Amino acid sequence: MRKPHVLLIPFPAQGHVIPLMELALNLAKHGFKVTFVNTEFIHERVINALPGTENVQELIQMVSLPDGLESSDNRSEIGKLSESILDVMPGELNALIERINGSETEKISCLIADATMGWALEVADKMGIKKVAFWSAAAALLALLFKIPSLIDDGIIDSDGQPMKNQKIQLSPTMPVMKTMDLYWSCISDELTRKLIFKLLVKIVKPTKSADRLISNSSNWLESGTFASYPDILPIGPLLASNRLGKSTGYFWREDSGCLAWLDQQPPDSVIYVAFGSFTVFDHNQFRELALGLELTDRPFLWVVRQNITEDVDNAYPTGFEERVQHRGRMVSWVSQQKVLSHPSVACFISHCGWNSTIEGISNGIPFLCWPYFTDQIFNKSYICDYLKIGLELNKDDNGIIRRVEIKNKLERVLGDEGLKERVLDLQAKILNGVREGGSSYKNFNDFVAWIKD
Template structure:
């Protein structure tokens, strides 16, 4: 989508103009959108560039006028055909570098030709390293943005060492199953859950591993590197990545809970339902935008929630399992009608800050992890893929604010296991106490004078310099 179709071309007073480009996935779009909203409050104008497919999802899910005045949404193609599966990350990562750099360059040239406010800076997701190379070529300031845990980036930085140490081969395949840890008080990672091994297999793994390596090199051209974390949450990981400026958790600085950048329309009626529940009583179950569960596991999860006898709010995306709305166990919806609420997508920040929520049953994506911590909630961990296993290790092993599940011999998390872990997390005040301490840390670091706030101000001064 080029400038001819956009609104508000020359209607605004001159403001420093930034182009922001996220990786095309929900967990990447939301934090970069949060950062963009923060920048508009400091007098910047942001052209937020998604892929065409992501742009259309975003527009369809947006409530009226929910993006601030200073942000304009544009898009470029991702290199895949309209009907191709964007959830196939290997295919997406193979296509994007072939098409997007040229399209991004054309867009930047057009913005700088047509508009009074020329671009002063490109902020690109570090998972789209080629965008930084385009900015370098066009002699525009460039910032890499890291939307995940800094421990995940440290893991990528250690790829050459893992090859040298004989942990993985040159295609990223582990030689054996083992636990890997790069520093004390950082997550332990199972070699079978390395990011490129748990997303794909075969060709997809090779594509992802190569894509990751190229990004690791590409971000070296960035003038500055900012991350959606705080030193207080992962100090040892920051020591492994010394050039990172922590400016997060970004969602903690947005206390109104009006986050934007979602791919589904939110069902706000669940907030009225939460208003009718007792304080600290509801299990909130939400697995992000990617998690898929087979039908047997889906039914065990439903029956586990029923067994707890506790109220629960469960986000059941239409594509979470085959025929999600018909996949519930027989009679389940009738039996839980007075204490269970199922929705297609929830206004998660507002849900997590609601006083009735007792714990967060989560896929452990970094955004969800930051949101849960920023609201002082204990966790139950159900990671699906990518960096979610790293975040699970932080939650269970390092911060000790949650529990993981054990699978039975057939790989299923049983209803009894689900009930048992929910009872443990909700019944043990120590989990809540540690979570509340991390909430205080999150709020302190983003408020005036806090470390992330100082780093954010330093970043703004750098752009304006």
């Protein structure tokens, strides 16, 4: 009897690749043949960064398609990348599926696409393949997407997504309040890019709504109000490597393995972990204030400093900083975040509040100090600080800078607040129980597996 064959395609950004890769590995361990489709640019980076001790490529077949851009093009321009993908990849994906389906024993049973790749769901629909939309951010933001037509009709936003005025909205009585100025497409500073992103988001609503199944990397314990109001969105998360006793995959950079040995040498609940994902960029002034703020705390810290987090990063530190903190601070280019957050020495997470970072922090019972950069991170910050009450927000001064004293003072408040720690530990227990036998995410995932096999 042939194995059911699932094809998965993420949006080409690390925060989208990691959870879908986790889903792919879970499906492989449930007896599926799995093909994972990245863009050529991302495919090479993921392959190069795979952990050597777990042969992912024996479990899933990893293939690539062109994204239509030149190798020298800047893929952090999300609008330009998305337009190019829309022009080139539907035809490429169609041809790939036709090649695979040429073999009677290899035929694709189901296509799972990141909802932001709605065109892939349309390709599956035309080819008569079961189609599943995967949402990698907070489910509340998918609900917001579905509400766009009524937000326009009610005069809350205009046809380009811009808020008509600064006000608070609530999509349903059970859901958290949102500020119109913080709607995730509104938090893009460049006007042309903002309009383009909004147009692309509007375009994915129809294929996402018409998918046969809609699954989310969230938990009923995290967003019960959203799932009560939108029962068609099925939470199957958190999708974490630790749930399958495996190693994290889908990273674009090789991890600094030495940082775990360094963490072993630190006292329990002492280390400040600082990481801002793969998109955040700081100017030199803000980068220096962060460094000096960490120095002021007089506590051990592990700081992930990507090569492109600021201009000329090797020379960006304040004079003498590296020497002064060498015995208690460690700066690394990349880490396996799930391993770091699960380490008993980590006490607090200074985070950009990406959704993966949010659920990874909660899953390890770590309170947050929130420093969002753009898009959905602004909502996630509000969710962490105002709704779940498991973190505090860093505030900018009149010049738009988060100062060293603000960093030091807020860190001391987070580390001294027993209520924050108790709430995040309670939430940790609940969402981890959700993915264990008998839990809501466990049941949803197993029902989903049975539906694909049917």
